[in-house]
Amino acid sequence: MSGAGFPTSKDIYLEVNGKKLAVVESYKAKAVRESRYVEAFGEQEPVGTVAGRVRHIIELGRIYATDAAIRDGVSFFNLTSFNLVIVKPDRRVIYSGCEWSDILESVTVGDVVAERVTVVAAKRMELI
Template identity: 25%
Template sequence: MTQFAAGANSGVYIEQDGKKLFAVQSHRISESETSKDVHGYGSSESIGQTSGARQHTITIESMIANDYADDTMPAYLVLRQPGTEIVRYIGQWKTVFTGLRFSNYDESGNLESANESITLIATKRQDFFKGKPVSTTQAVAALGR
């Protein structure tokens, strides 16, 4: 059985059509959910809330191309193509973020090095355990996120 520290990733990749194009070295993933208050007829008091859409914000700060060919497309362009996914592996768990929408690109550097940061919004999260789909609720309970 694979052992891993709580919160550790086995790997995070930028994939397209099942091929690992970039290995992500530094990243941040956050999730938010919109909610709406429900009011009773004629009442100003809230009687409950309804859940809205979930949004996953992914910021990638450091990545390495798995294939160093001269014609390797830059990550910020690959991430704008249909079929591109951000995939996180933790032991036998796999989380796939799809429906990527480009949000922000930032680059800074000098003659010796360059740093880039790419922020994306994913509209869909799918979780798998041992290759079989599981609910996000089950994955969050098992992984703590």
Template identity: 60%
Template sequence: MIVSFPSSKDISIEVNGKRLAVAQSYKVKASKESRYIEALGSEEPVGAVGGRSRYLLELTRVAVTDTALSDGIDFYSLSDFNVVIGGPDKRVIFSGCEWSDIVESSSVGEVVLESVAILASKRLQI
């Protein structure tokens, strides 16, 4: 079995299907609000129940597309956007995204966000 990892052209930030930026790499931390179910008189929990899932994404070396630059897109005002991780056999779409932390650096003629932490409310694999 050959495993193919997404490349930077496969990791993007999109709004309304329009690609605004691409990222060099990503990390995802998924967590779930789970809790035990306890019964009267039992010393041990009788089960567990899952709750809401949350996704924390960290994108590194995020480069803004020329189209987004010419449209004057301001990443600091982005809200409710998607992060799309593509690959040859699947796409993962994180939606309902809000950024929580941005570290920016720049050189002449280039706008690069060194890292962007993003909270996502949904994950869909297609």
């Protein structure tokens, strides 16, 4: 772990089958729950709520392909069913079953970086 307890680009990365494909400079994670009200006949107010499915949406900033991924010809546009791993001081957060939904490229010639990639993850788990 590098830094003073905060994740760095060495601690945030994309992987497929345990193989690191790219390092990530920054991220923003958002969890959205599709909850709904429980209505009862004759009641003015809902009598409760029911939790629905959780969706994980993560915006990644400045993604750099590893040398091995470049040699293997990996393209962010072809990436599917990958994991996002975030190593924190006390735990590891893994978003699995990831698919990209938005890619913004802003690079110079010869640079192998995607400026911003938004991914949706099927699952989030924390390992201590």
